[in-house]
Amino acid sequence: MRRLLGFITKEFIHIFRDLRTLIVLFGIPVTQILLFGYVITMEINDSSIAILDLSKDEVSLNLSDRLCSSGFFRQKENLNGYDDIERVLRSGKVKAVVVFGEGFGCDLITRGKASMSIIADGTEPNYATLVCNYITAIVNDFSREQNEVETGTVFLLQPEVRMFFNPELKDQFMFVPGVMAYVLIIICALMTSITITREKEFGTMEALLVSPLRAGHIIVGKVVPYMVLSFVTLVVILWVSWLVFELPIRGSLGLLIGISMLYILLGLSLGIFISTISKNMQQAIFISLMSLLLPTIILSGFIFPVENMPKAYDVASYLVPSKYYLIAIKNIMIKGLGIGYVWKETLAMCFMSAIFILLSIKNFKERLQ
Amino acid sequence: MADKVVIRAEDVGKHFGKLHALRGINLEVNRGEIFGLIGPDGAGKTTLFRLITTLLTPDSGSLTVLGLDVVTQYRELRRQIGYMPGRFSLYHDLTVEENLNFYATVFGTTVKENYTLIADIYSHIEPFRRRPAGKLSGGMKQKLALSCALIHRPALLVLDEPTTGVDAVSRxxxxxxxxxxxxxxxxTVVSTPYMDEAMRCDRVALIQSGQLLSIDTPTAIMEGFTGKLYSVRAEENYSLIMALRANPHVHTAHPFGSSVHVTFNTEGYHATLPQYLHEKGIENVTIEPISPGIEDRFLELMEREP
Known part of the structure; x- marks a missing residue:
């Protein structure tokens, strides 16, 4: 035990004396959160839209006025036909086109239903989503007011939203869980795999092997300091998200931290495993980045929905640790669900950690070669 | 552990793929001696040390260290060995003091407990105990690494080229x-590529291409030199060697600093050598008989091997 403590102390000294390690541990996660956060929290203000009014009646003009006087939108152009839609969107001058169908007001009064569309520029998916949500909200307000005035008839205005250029847009871009999922695993795996291969490269591993230290001592000694510091990183990420972006945590904070620590352990054990199969630091960095960066971003469901990918990707995604973590923390943070809804993911992560730890201990050579 | 023999190797062999790093090593190291392993780079010194320190396992033969088998009893053995690898195993970002404390803790002891053992060595670097190990000079690094290897009072100290890259005074x-x-x-078992250091060992083994050529005291090894040795000097060393090697009466000609050590096939030829060299255009030649050093014997042994 005293040996282990000595080893852990040594690891902490390594970390605190190396500025680069500290930057990677704390600087990168915070920067990532801030970057992603500002990309997403752009507020809509005076955004240009175009209106294609095929009916030009009282109701449609009224609604157009309402949209443009809201302060969120500015009418850039009045279109004459469907052909114009693509032209203005292509030119990039407007972010969305609102279309009122022929006989809009008439249909609304006589049938209680009318056709209306919002066509948005999907090249900036997040912005497009925001624009559509704002327009829909204004339209809903409008139809509620009309209902109150015109008693007897019930208006039902349900705009049809369509994205140009990027039809498979995700409805909600929850960046904090995504950034946590990929930042935590990459940092944990990278740091541990580097710290072990560094001992191999500097020749200190030779002396450690000839000492009475066992594989378990060395592995635990490497994991514990990074576990503690990753916990600090986790708290910092959550705190910054809450402070800057007012991120809500609807579920239990304890459960969120518990599951995150399990995920951190998974990342660390993966890093140890990588270090047992690589000869030097370069190899370790290469394997960590190659095996984690792209799969995490593509297959975890962080940015792209895996359901829409070919079957093989879907199957492969079950091997990506961050998939389980992302599902679990989304359920906890956003939906506010408890352990009853995330036990499968928790179990999957426990299983993966156990496998990597066992493989590492088995693979860790107590001799050279 | 009344056994006088600390290391016993019987027909030990080790290969890496097709490369035979060690072949048929038979060796006994006695308690309390300084045993030197002398040989050029790539001769197998480090491999043999890694076998002794249980970092590698032999492919053939048997190797016992301190009465323990290196393959089956390696855990017990590791507690009793102090090892200083070729590249000093120091953490460059840790201070002198921290390095020493770390190795002491890892071996389950404290610096205080064994300070008397390392006092002579550590006192040289103690004034710099708060300096990071990476900022020490070669000689100080070497002393720190030795202190670290000794801190648990090992029965056997294994030093792999401890003086390589260290200045002459520190050596x-x-x-x-x-x-x-x-x-x-x-x-102590120590390896070195420097022949002059061989004289400081109690016994030395000469190693070449993974095979031991000779094991004896340094004096006995020198006395094993068979021929008569002459030192030849001239103004220009290079043409002298070329001329000597072209002469059929010359058996061997090896450069030694500013002179050339020569043995002859023909007895008494040294008397006619100046004339031969004069014909080759080499002037100011001095020839004198000398007593062979350990390096001469080593070169002689090497030449005998295929």
Missing amino acids: VEFWELLRGLREHGIT
Whole structure:
């Protein structure tokens, strides 16, 4: 035990004396959160839209006025036909086109239903989503007011939203869980795999092997300091998200931290495993980045929905640790669900950690070669 | 452990793929001696040390160290060995003091407990105890690495080329320290590519291409030199060697600093050598008989091997 403590102390000294390690541990996660956060929290203000009014009646003009006087939108152009839609969107001058169908007001009064569309520029998916949500909200307000005035008839205005250029847009871009999922695993795996291969490269591993230290001592000694510091990183990420972006945590904070620590352990054990199969630091960095960066971003469901990918990707995604973590923390943070809804993911992560730890201990050579 | 023999190797072999790093090594190292392993780079010195320190396992033969088998009893053995690898195993970002404390803790002891053993060595670097190990000079790094290897009072100290890359004064000092350790009953096995250091060992083994050529005291090894040795000097060394090697009466001609060590096939030819060299255009030649050093014997042995 005293040996282990000595080893852990040594690891902490390594970390605190190396500025680069500290930057990677704390600087990168915070920067990532801030970057992603500002990309997403752009507020809509005076955004240009175009209106294609095929009916030009009282109701449609009224609604157009309402949209443009809201302060969120500015009418850039009045279109004459469907052909114009693509032209203005292509030119990039407007972010969305609102279309009122022929006989809009008439249909609304006589049938209680009318056709209306919002066509948005999907090249900036997040912005497009925001624009559509704002327009829909204004339209809903409008139809509620009309209902109150015109008693007897019930208006039902349900705009049809369509994205140009990027039809498979995700409805909600929850960046904090995504950034946590990929930042935590990459940092944990990278740091541990580097710290072990560094001992191999500097020749200190030779002396450690000839000492009475066992594989378990060395592995635990490497994991514990990074576990503690990753916990600090986790708290910092959550705190910054809450402070800057007012991120809500609807579920239990304890459960969120518990599951995150399990995920951190998974990342660390993966890093140890990588270090047992690589000869030097370069190899370790290469394997960590190659095996984690792209799969995490593509297959975890962080940015792209895996359901829409070919079957093989879907199957492969079950091997990506961050998939389980992302599902679990989304359920906890956003939906506010408890352990009853995330036990499968928790179990999957426990299983993966156990496998990597066992493989590492088995693979860790107590001799050279 | 009344056994006098600390290391016993019987027909030990080790290969890496097709490369035979060690072949048929038979060796006995006695308690309390300083045993030197002398040979050029790539001869197998480090491999043999890694076998002794249980970092590698032999492919054939048997190797026992301190009465323990290196393959099956390696855990027990590791507690009793102090090892200083070729590249000093120091953490560059840790201070002198922290390095020493770390190795002490890892071996389950404290610096205080064994300070008497390392006092002679550590006192040289103690004034710099708060300096990061990476910022020490070669000689100080070497002393720190030795202190770290000794901190758990090992029965056997294994030093892989401890003087490589260290200045001449520090080298001499280092050998004095090793002799001092003998008083504490520590057996030392040390490798070096420097022939002059061989003389400071109690016994030496000459190793070449993975095979031991000779094991004996340094004096006995020198006395094993068979021929008569002459030192030849001239103004220009290179053309002298070329001329000597072209002469059929010359058996061997090896450069030694500013002179050339020569043995002859023909008895008494040294008398006619100046004339031969004069014909080759080499002037100011001096020839004198000398007594062979350990390097001469080593070169002689090497030439005998295929």
